[in-house]
Amino acid sequence: MSLLAIDNLSLSIGRYDILKNVSLDVAPGEIVAVTGESGSGKSMTALSVMQLLPDRAVTKGQITLDGHELLTTSEAEMCSIRGRLTGMVFQEPMTALNPVKTIGAQVMETILLHTSATRAEAETRARDVLDRVGLPQSRFPLGRFPHELSGGQRQRVVIAMAIALRPKLLIADEPTTALDVTTQAQILDLLKGLVADYGMGMLMITHDLAVVSGMADRIVVMRYGEVVETGATAELFSNMQHPYTKMLFDASRHRVDLPEARAEAPLLEVRNAVRDYALPRTQLFQPREYYRAVRDVSFTLQKGERLGLVGESGCGKSTLTRAILGLEPLQGGEIKLNGLPVLLQGRPNLAVRRQMQVVFQDPFGSFNPRHRVDRLVTEPFHLLDDPPRGRARKDAVDEALTAVGLQPSDARKYIHEFSGGQRQRIAIARALIIRPELILFDEAVSALDVSVRAQILDLIADLCRSYGLSYLFISHDLSVVRTITDRVMVMKAGEIVEEGGTEAVFNDPQHPYTQALIAAAPVLPDPVEEAV
Amino acid sequence: MVTLAVASVVIFAVIEVAPGDPASFMLGVNAQPDTVAALRAELGLDQPKVQRYFSWIGNMLTGDFGTSYTYRSPVTEIIGDRLWVSVPLAVYALVLSTLIAFPAGIFAAARRGKSGDIAVIGGTQLGVAVPNFWFAMMLVLVFAINLRWFGAGGFPGWSGGVFPALKALTLPAIALALPQAAILTRVMRSALIDVLGEDFMRTARAKGLTRSQAIWRHGVRNALIPVLTILGLQVSFLIAGSIVIEQVFYLPGLGRLIFQSINARDLIVVESVVMLLVFAVVLINFLVDITYAIVDPRLRQRS
Known part of the structure; x- marks a missing residue:
């Protein structure tokens, strides 16, 4: 007997068909994962169950939850179902909580809304729930505000609100996507434990197949608003039927074919780099306190080498990246590229900056939407004393766009005409156009779907072959770093705790932190081994 | 300081x-x-x-502002008398504009794009565009001359009772409040619309709150920060705006005093009143900062 049954659900908004005949069900105590790339309709499926769809959405079909037919239920009744029979956990814990209310008040709200509990009773229950999700009274009294908690802790509060009344169905929409790997492992454990304890059904939405493989009893694969394949996790992984599922799986475990590295001479030298941030004064005449974001970091990147930098959020990798670009002053040590300091008298050294380019994470935010692609791609030309003009400029644009797999005719288009993956190609073209010695990839593939990510990684490997790139690849994603780098450094709390050849570090991590990181990262089962 | x-x-x-x-x-x-x-x-x-x-x-x-040349009496005394008109007028206008703007802004934000919203936006358009002294004259024409509900001007003083005094201040307060209310309504509306798009509003709905419960419990307080900023600025405008309005309604307030003093070239009074206004604005900004911290816990550590 299923708890949630979605039967032939179709959803359209205006002229767009978002969902087409989606059917799936969740039994009590079962974890069903809906997976697929962006635009597959997996989040809309979740919101349909909550009936929290955009105003103009039109639905057809049936959604039955514990005997209630949700699509014909009145809004007033839905309000009594939400929070009581269904709880929902969202992707972005940093913004999912009301910043002006205490965590206690927000957990209690669910309880007070649906039960006749008094305030004191609700407080006791909220306390119990917060204890259960791992936020003990001693460190997390009810009067804490969300901004005083980390991302993982906030996600625990969101989970506490969702499970406060022990709903029968828990919907988790990308619950760990915004979290670090070690935090992700803890939250996934917590969710699994809750499902087992309370006998809830759980509908989990995630794009990450590795997470799915460790969590779900059954998997539903979606594409373009349709269910393409569904089955028990182990069976589905060992016997994929639909080509799209196979493609997703292959892309998730995609390994690129990097050409042999040629370590010729030192290119980037970082010596005892220290970066302090002044903290706001707590008292008027007290000496200022400093937060040391980068602690005595030293490393050398050889010409032709592909170096990875991994670490969790707040470990200082972004600060280090900015320091290398000459965007942050150092309080100690020095950074040199080809023997020249990146900072000259506190200002970025132009002679160095033209040898270095960066590709950022966000393919949407890092372009000016009012400029055409040729102008965007040629932005680094302002670093040159004598930038190419006219014909030479056009040739340079054509070559850069061709190199990243786009058409020369794309030069006259605007950035909104491209998909996320294409935008990241344009970002790479922009970095390549002045033939820099060093490229920094700052989480450059983190925002992309797996299939697109695989293509971009292949592109980077291709460019390594044709251009002999040297780069520093900064990422929180271990599997990506593993395939795209020769050597890797692991950063924690401003320090490099381990470094070495990529395969060596991943196969035999020495530092306990590296070991913890690798252990926490979810892995896909190996299809070859399963088949044997 | x-x-x-x-x-x-x-x-x-x-x-x-x-x-x-x-x-x-x-x-x-x-x-x-x-x-x-x-x-x-x-x-x-x-x-x-x-x-x-x-x-x-x-x-x-030490509280000694000097002696006015034209009035031949201590400036402190003159200003003191006038404050009893101007401060109540400003507070009255502020309360009115808040009472109009908050509900109107929330109403419009909750019905974004629907007819109610469009009506409110149209109203604020009018409120922003029309100068307040014209409002004042229209109010006098309708309520004082035609309907005879209120006097056309003058102030009986507080000694005659609170009610007649407030009654005399009502039309000027409305005239002062309407343009301010129009601006404040727009700020409230757009701030709340921004908040309604936040993730935590969806979280609130997922808990089982109805749409309006979610707006009142989670939306309004988060929208208050930009609204408070504008409200603080408006108090200064209320004080400045009262110069014109006090002329129109013949009220013996600070605005009229400064107007008359400038005409009479009574520099000591002008100096003192300007200093007092500066003090008032600084004080209001300070109060606004304190209110920020009350509304938003994230700002408490910074101050």
Whole structure:
């Protein structure tokens, strides 16, 4: 007997068909994962169950939850179902909580809304729930505000609100996507434990197949608003039927074919780099306190080498990246590229900056939407004393766009005409156009779907072959770093705790932190081994 | 404190820098030389500038603002009387504009794009565009002359009871409040629309709150920060706006006082009133900062 049954659900908004005949069900105590790339309709499926769809959405079909037919239920009744029979956990814990209310008040709200509990009773229950999700009274009294908690802790509060009344169905929409790997492992454990304890059904939405493989009893694969394949996790992984599922799986475990590295001479030298941030004064005449974001970091990147930098959020990798670009002053040590300091008298050294380019994470935010692609791609030309003009400029644009797999005719288009993956190609073209010695990839593939990510990684490997790139690849994603780098450094709390050849570090991590990181990262089962 | 000190220097300097002798300026072109000399002595203009500045500041700190030349009575007394009209008028107008703007803004945001929203937006368009003295004259025409509900102007004083005094202030307060309310409504609406798009509003709905419950419990307080900023700025405008409105309604308030003093070239009164207004604005900004911290816990550590 299923708890949630979605039967032939179709959803359209205006002229767009978002969902087409989606059917799936969740039994009590079962974890069903809906997976697929962006635009597959997996989040809309979740919101349909909550009936929290955009105003103009039109639905057809049936959604039955514990005997209630949700699509014909009145809004007033839905309000009594939400929070009581269904709880929902969202992707972005940093913004999912009301910043002006205490965590206690927000957990209690669910309880007070649906039960006749008094305030004191609700407080006791909220306390119990917060204890259960791992936020003990001693460190997390009810009067804490969300901004005083980390991302993982906030996600625990969101989970506490969702499970406060022990709903029968828990919907988790990308619950760990915004979290670090070690935090992700803890939250996934917590969710699994809750499902087992309370006998809830759980509908989990995630794009990450590795997470799915460790969590779900059954998997539903979606594409373009349709269910393409569904089955028990182990069976589905060992016997994929639909080509799209196979493609997703292959892309998730995609390994690129990097050409042999040629370590010729030192290119980037970082010596005892220290970066302090002044903290706001707590008292008027007290000496200022400093937060040391980068602690005595030293490393050398050889010409032709592909170096990875991994670490969790707040470990200082972004600060280090900015320091290398000459965007942050150092309080100690020095950074040199080809023997020249990146900072000259506190200002970025132009002679160095033209040898270095960066590709950022966000393919949407890092372009000016009012400029055409040729102008965007040629932005680094302002670093040159004598930038190419006219014909030479056009040739340079054509070559850069061709190199990243786009058409020369794309030069006259605007950035909104491209998909996320294409935008990241344009970002790479922009970095390549002045033939820099060093490229920094700052989480450059983190925002992309797996299939697109695989293509971009292949592109980077291709460019390594044709251009002999040297780069520093900064990422929180271990599997990506593993395939795209020769050597890797692991950063924690401003320090490099381990470094070495990529395969060596991943196969035999020495530092306990590296070991913890690798252990926490979810892995896909190996299809070859399963088949044997 | 720093703001006040700087303001005092600027005010003092402007009066000093203004061409001509303050005493002869105050007495006009036809004054006798000995009258001017007498006034100079009375004003202490024969003393060095730095000493005059500090005695002016020192006296102000002890509550002595000097003696008005035209009224022949202490400035403190004159201003004190006027404050009893101007402060209640400003507060009255502020309360009215808040009472109009908050519900209207929330109403419009909750019905974004629907007819109710469009009506409110149209109303605010009108409120922003029409100057408040015209409003004032229309109010007098309709409510005082045609309907005879209110007097057309003047102020009976508080001694005659609170109700008649408030009644006399009602039309001026409405005239002052309407344009402010129009701006505030728009700010409230757009701030709330921004908040409604936040993730935590969806979280609130997922808990089982109805749409309006979610707006009232989670939306409004988060929308208040930009609204408070504008509200704080508006108090200064209310004080400035009252100069015109007090003229129209013939109210014996600060606005009229400053207007008359400038006409009568009574620099001591002008100086004092301006200083007082600066003080009021600084005080209001301080209050707004405190209110920020009450509304938003994230700002508490910073202050």
